[in-house]
Amino acid sequence: MEPLAREIADRTLDTSGTFCPVPIIETAKAVRAMAPGERLLLVGTDPGIESDIEAWCRSTKNALERLWREGKSIRALVRKAPPA
Amino acid sequence: MAAYGIGMISGGLDSTLATRLLQEQGVRIKAINFYTGFCITETQRRLGGRQRDGKVPRNEALRMGGDLGVEVELVDLSESGYLDIVANPRYGYGKNANPCIDCRIFMMARAREILEREGADFVYTGEVLGQRPKSQRRDALGLIEKQSGLAGRLLRPLSAKLLPPTIPEIEGKLDREKLLAISGRSRKAQMELAERLGVVDYPQPAGGCCFLTDESFGRKFHDLLDHRELRKIEKDEIVLLATGRHFRLAPKVKLVVGRTEGENVILERYADETRWRLETPDQLGPLALVEGEPDYEQRLLASRIVARYGQGREQAEVVVAWRRGEDEDQLAVAPLAEEQTLDELRV
Numbered sequence: 076m077e078p079l080a081r082e083i084a085d086r087t088l089d090t091s092g093t094f095c096p097v098p099i100i101e102t103a104k105a106v107r108a109m110a111p112g113e114r115l116l117l118v119g120t121d122p123g124i125e126s127d128i129e130a131w132c133r134s135t136k137n138a139l140e141r142l143w144r145e146g147k148s149i150r151a152l153v154r155k156a157p158p159a
Numbered sequence: 160m161a162a163y164g165i166g167m168i169s170g171g172l173d174s175t176l177a178t179r180l181l182q183e184q185g186v187r188i189k190a191i192n193f194y195t196g197f198c199i200t201e202t203q204r205r206l207g208g209r210q211r212d213g214k215v216p217r218n219e220a221l222r223m224g225g226d227l228g229v230e231v232e233l234v235d236l237s238e239s240g241y242l243d244i245v246a247n248p249r250y251g252y253g254k255n256a257n258p259c260i261d262c263r264i265f266m267m268a269r270a271r272e273i274l275e276r277e278g279a280d281f282v283y284t285g286e287v288l289g290q291r292p293k294s295q296r297r298d299a300l301g302l303i304e305k306q307s308g309l310a311g312r313l314l315r316p317l318s319a320k321l322l323p324p325t326i327p328e329i330e331g332k333l334d335r336e337k338l339l340a341i342s343g344r345s346r347k348a349q350m351e352l353a354e355r356l357g358v359v360d361y362p363q364p365a366g367g368c369c370f371l372t373d374e375s376f377g378r379k380f381h382d383l384l385d386h387r388e389l390r391k392i393e394k395d396e397i398v399l400l401a402t403g404r405h406f407r408l409a410p411k412v413k414l415v416v417g418r419t420e421g422e423n424v425i426l427e428r429y430a431d432e433t434r435w436r437l438e439t440p441d442q443l444g445p446l447a448l449v450e451g452e453p454d455y456e457q458r459l460l461a462s463r464i465v466a467r468y469g470q471g472r473e474q475a476e477v478v479v480a481w482r483r484g485e486d487e488d489q490l491a492v493a494p495l496a497e498e499q500t501l502d503e504l505r506v
């Protein structure tokens with residue numbers, strides 16, 4: 076899963092070691108700078124990232140394409156939505 | 160065109176209801192949630208979960224945004240002048256270390272910037288008149304509105320009919336008749352409204368995400384600032400204040416002892432060249448830090464306290480290892496047994 080996710084991601088954001096809400100603040104910043112349709116691979120260690128990224132994507136209409144764990148690391152693949 | 164509102168939301172019941180009420184009027188909404196650095200959820204996550212049940216707490220603002228289909232922007236205040244107002248609030252503190260009036264003014268001034276950036280019509284909150292002792296009294300609400308530069312543009316949908324009409328109400332962009340007149344501390348009206356609007360998922364009890372309102376944190380916070388020449392606190396110190404047992408050994412010497420494995424991990428991160436790192440190498444025990452320049456007596460005392468919280472607490476003597484940068488030392492001490500001494504030193 077990881078090599079593929081890395082391959083298709085346009086950008087990777089590693090937030091390991093930071094905790095709620097910093098990973099989502101950083102995610103929002105990164106996605107803002109990306110073009111619609113591009114993908115962000117979010118990596119983090121905050122155990123709450125799973126619920127946060129899921130809610131944030133619902134709230135912003137960005138697509139959460141994948142969410143998975145690799146050991147203690149949580150990963151999410153987010154695709155930026157087209158403009159509203 | 161639909162009115163456009165910026166909601167200052169926590170994800171608690173009141174801000175959820177305020178948002179739903181406005182959605183019913185067809186208002187376009189963007190929600191904002193402030194990160195101050197004093198958020199309890201952050202520390203609980205750092206520790207791997209809540210102490211009481213081990214669960215990882217949700218970010219309720221994000222959850223609410225997801226449930227209501229409202230975009231939530233998390234606004235980081237922790238890097239700006241926020242810490243200065245927390246250390247030196249113009250309108251004083253509430254019961255603990257919470258400078259709620261100054262804090263609300265600061266947040267609303269930031270909300271005003273976002274209102275201008277977004278070209279929105281108004282800012283709203285879930286505040287209810289008279290619900291909280293200090294910051295939600297009528298005079299406080301007015302003061303906050305004026306000081307933040309939001310006069311006429313700050314709407315409290317749940318109490319709106321008890322307050323002067325705002326500009327979007329006067330302009331007819333909002334229907335005042337559909338806003339409410341809730342006041343006071345009872346939650347009955349909100350419960351009924353939640354049922355009517357089908358709001359079922361909200362945190363119980365409401366709010367409680369801010370360390371500044373926590374009694375134990377408040378004591379540590381005031382102790383820290385009261386022993387400083389300059390009333391100033393750094394962002395990095397907040398987590399340390401929220402971690403471990405704190406003992407004031409002298410005006411400029413403080414001991415912090417980890418209570419759990421998770422806290423020991425956090426304290427380890429603070430064991431830099433400015434702090435002594437203490438541990439009991441021969442037994443399982445806490446990690447502890449000493450700030451300042453302790454003299455010999457204070458070192459003995461700190462060592463005895465650390466020994467007391469380790470597995471060697473029943474032994475006649477325990478070795479406590481000290482390290483700061485290149486400096487190392489070891490002291491063999493009797494674990495402190497006197498509760499009274501401990502209580503006197505505890506912050």
Ligand code: SF4
Pocket residue numbers: 195257258259260262263294369370371372
């Ligand atoms: S409880 Fe905390 S975040 Fe809320 S207004 Fe008071 S100081 Fe600010």
